[in-house]
Amino acid sequence: MAILAVQHIEKHFGDTQVLSDISFSLEEGQALSIIGSSGSGKTTLLRCLNFLERPDHGSIAVKGGVIFDAADPSTQAEKDIRQKRLHFGLVFQNFNLFPQYTALQNVTLARELLVKERGGESKEEIIKAGRELLAQMGLADRADHYPHQLSGGQQQRVAIARALALHPDILCFDEPTSALDPELTGEVLRVIRSLAEQKTTMIIVTHDMAFARDVADQVIFMDGGIIVEQGDPREVFDHPKEERTKQFLSRYANG
Numbered sequence: 539m540a541i542l543a544v545q546h547i548e549k550h551f552g553d554t555q556v557l558s559d560i561s562f563s564l565e566e567g568q569a570l571s572i573i574g575s576s577g578s579g580k581t582t583l584l585r586c587l588n589f590l591e592r593p594d595h596g597s598i599a600v601k602g603g604v605i606f607d608a609a610d611p612s613t614q615a616e617k618d619i620r621q622k623r624l625h626f627g628l629v630f631q632n633f634n635l636f637p638q639y640t641a642l643q644n645v646t647l648a649r650e651l652l653v654k655e656r657g658g659e660s661k662e663e664i665i666k667a668g669r670e671l672l673a674q675m676g677l678a679d680r681a682d683h684y685p686h687q688l689s690g691g692q693q694q695r696v697a698i699a700r701a702l703a704l705h706p707d708i709l710c711f712d713e714p715t716s717a718l719d720p721e722l723t724g725e726v727l728r729v730i731r732s733l734a735e736q737k738t739t740m741i742i743v744t745h746d747m748a749f750a751r752d753v754a755d756q757v758i759f760m761d762g763g764i765i766v767e768q769g770d771p772r773e774v775f776d777h778p779k780e781e782r783t784k785q786f787l788s789r790y791a792n793g
């Protein structure tokens with residue numbers, strides 16, 4: 539059974555149709571990369587998965603349970619949305635760490651609030667898990683640093699640890715390296731690659747074609763709000779079937 543099944547998602551903003559009939563599924567432990575030109579709807583799609591936008595049509599199921607169905611208002615109750623968002627971890631382009639908290643506090647804060655509400659592990663256990671996540675990100679010695687004392691690449695790795703601290707079913711990245719200098723990009727990509735090797739289920743929106751090809755089990759190429767082509771990355775990148783995919787990829791190939 540797919541861990542995520544998206545069916546026939548549509549989204550309009552006013553008169554503009556931003557997503558049209560988007561359907562795909564993701565197996566547990568798989569990485570999916572989403573590529574496409576600016577404005578093709580990639581961020582909007584991630585925002586729909588996280589209930590930051592409501593699709594006009596279509597449904598989203600996680601682990602076989604429908605969490606959103608545009609045709610079924612009972613799946614859209616405000617009171618359930620926070621819980622449903624926990625299925626997804628989100629890592630944005632601009633990190634958005636809290637400046638007044640240390641790296642470790644940034645990682646543990648949301649988990650502490652959640653456990654305060656619903657019960658769960660002790661504060662010591664949360665802190666221990668937070669330190670382990672930072673160590674996994676190569677930041678064991680930066681736990682007590684504040685965001686302004688960290689490089690962009692380090693801040694982004696804190697943001698990844700923060701997302702993982704909530705144990706999401708699916709980790710979503712929206713251009714995780716596009717705000718970084720090239721020399722800091724590598725350290726973030728290495729972390730994402732190691733998460734893929736550990737079979738973390740992930741969706742990665744990226745403009746880095748080599749990375750999208752290498753890291754993913756499946757790739758989706760979007761253009762104008764539709765999925766033009768999807769499949770095995772080696773097939774899509776090396777033998778694109780659609781003219782639009784060929785044109786898009788050739789722009790990158792030519793620098």
Ligand SMILES: Nc1ncnc2c1ncn2[C@@H]1O[C@H](COP(=O)(O)OP(=O)(O)OP(=O)(O)O)[C@@H](O)[C@H]1O
Pocket residue numbers: 551556574575576577578579580581582583
């Ligand atoms: N809140 C909004 N209101 C109106 N239009 C929007 C809104 N959000 C996005 N759009 C439009 O939807 C389209 C898709 O935007 P989106 O941000 O999803 O593209 P993208 O593929 O993520 O692009 P990029 O690669 O530049 O990040 C764009 O035309 C954008 O202007």
Ligand SMILES: [Mg+2]
Pocket residue numbers: 580581582712
């Ligand atoms: Mg975007």
